[in-house]
Amino acid sequence: MSQFQFSPRTYRLIAIIFLVVIIGIAVAIVHFALPRATIEITAKADRSLAVSTFTITDQTTADDSENLSHINGTIVLTEATKKEVFTPQGQGKKVPERVRGTITLVNTSTLSQPLLSTTQLQLEEGGMIYRTQKYAIVPAKGELEIEVLADTEGVEGELKGGQKLVIIKLNSSRQKSVYGEVREPLGGGEKTIAIVTQADMDTSAIKLQATLREMxxxxxxxxxxxxLTEDQISYSPVSTESKNKVGEETSEFEIAGELNATTVQFSQEDLLKLLKQQYTISLPAGYSLLGFNDHSIKWSLESVNEDATEATIRAEMEVFATLTPNSDVIDPQELVGLKVNDIKEVLLSNPNISAIKVTFWPFWRNTAPPFPHRITVVIENNEEDLE
Structure with a gap:
């Protein structure tokens, strides 16, 4: 019996198949067992805030120089009081009122002119009588402002600017050289009487509070x-009282109020120094401090204790930091099996990263290796940020 033999063509086919299998196995080994990923990260300066709270205590009692949260300072107090007159806002009724205002007495002669309190004046054409409210001497060749009050109530007592008043008791010759001039209109011949409501009281108290705070x-x-800014001051609630009552009918009502205000005084240099120290200590591993914006520092008053011997402030300042070159703040485990776009999405969420370059080996791979130790992360700083 003759032995079976493959033809040369068959041997060539078997050899080709074997070679393809070997190459396939090699490719599989390279693809699954020897893949690598290199991720080059360009770090940038990130602007953030250094924020901290500090305790302010009186310089004469504090002895806490080693405490980074303590600043020697002074608690400063003041009190503001004021009375203000307000008008009821409800619909009311008009009632007559005596006109009151200021006029100018003119003396064109070379002799001064004394005038008693309640000296009577009147328009040249007659009508309402007005009386001065105090004794006065009108100087020779001079002028004098004085308050006058109409004898009777009503709008007919109102005067327009530019009108002239004569002094009734002076003789006609003297009246020509000594007289009154209305330079600004005098109104107030009637007033509105309305009922004071709780809303009137509340609204007026709010307005008074704003005035007291400003004082x-x-x-x-x-x-x-x-x-100072408003957030650097602690105000007590405003205390108000009024002789007028809700439901009272009047043209105006008065409210008296008072409040206390507190702030702190301390060394801005101490605050700046301690805030920098606290931030530097708390800077996470893998980050480098680039610098502080000293001009951006600001603070607010958070609280003051009942005895006004201790206060708490909150301070903040602009700070710039970046990733340290070749630091290990990026965890390769988070990137295992991700595609290029997914890797960029994950890493660019970090505000300290400005650009990313991803390289896979072998070249045909489109995902990161399944093993974190096969992923290399390289961090470099943006030189422009460091200038």
Whole structure:
């Protein structure tokens, strides 16, 4: 019996198949066992805030120089009080009122002219009589402002600017050289009487509170010779009282109010120094500090204790930091099996990263290796940010 033999063509086919299998196995080994990914990251400066709270205590009692959260300072107090008159806002009724206002007495002669209190004046054509409210001497060749009050109530007593008043008791010759001039209109011949409501009281108290706060703020600024913002002052609730009552019928009502205000005075240099120290200590591993914007520092008053011996402030300042070159803040485990776009999406969420370049080996791979140790992360700083 003759032995079966493959033809040369068959041997060639078998050899080709074997070679393809070997190449396939090699490719599979390279693809699955030896893949690599290199991720080059360009870091940038990130602008953030250094934020911290500090305790302010009186310089004469504090002894805490080693505490990075303590600043020697002074608690500064003031009180503001004021009375204001308001008008009821409800619909009311008009009632007559005596006109009151200021006129100018003119003396064109070379002799002064004394005038008793309640000296009578009247328009040249007659009508309403007005009386001065105090004794006065009109100087020779001079003028004098004085308050007058109409004898009777009503709008007919109102005067227009430019009108002339004669002094009734002077003789006709003297009346020509000594007289009154109405330079600004005098109104008030009637007033509106309305009922004071709770809304009137509440609205007026709010307006008075704003006035008191502004007064207190100015006083504190004068005491510490520094301008303050509203959030650097602690105000007590405003205390108000009024002789007028809700439901009362009147043309105006008065409210008296008072409040206390507190701020702190301390060394801005101390605050700047401690805020920098606290941020530097708390800077996470893998990050480098580029610098602080000293001019951006600001603070606000958070609280003051009942005895006004201790206060808490909140301070913040602009700071710039970046990733440290070749730091390990990027965890390769988070990138396992991800595509290029997915890797960029994950990493660019970090505000300290400006650009990413991803390279896979072998070249045909489109995902990161399944093993984190096969992923290399290289971090470089943007030189423009460091200038």
């Amino acid at each position: 207190a703020k100015k006083t504190l600024e004068q005491k510490i010779t520094t301008e």
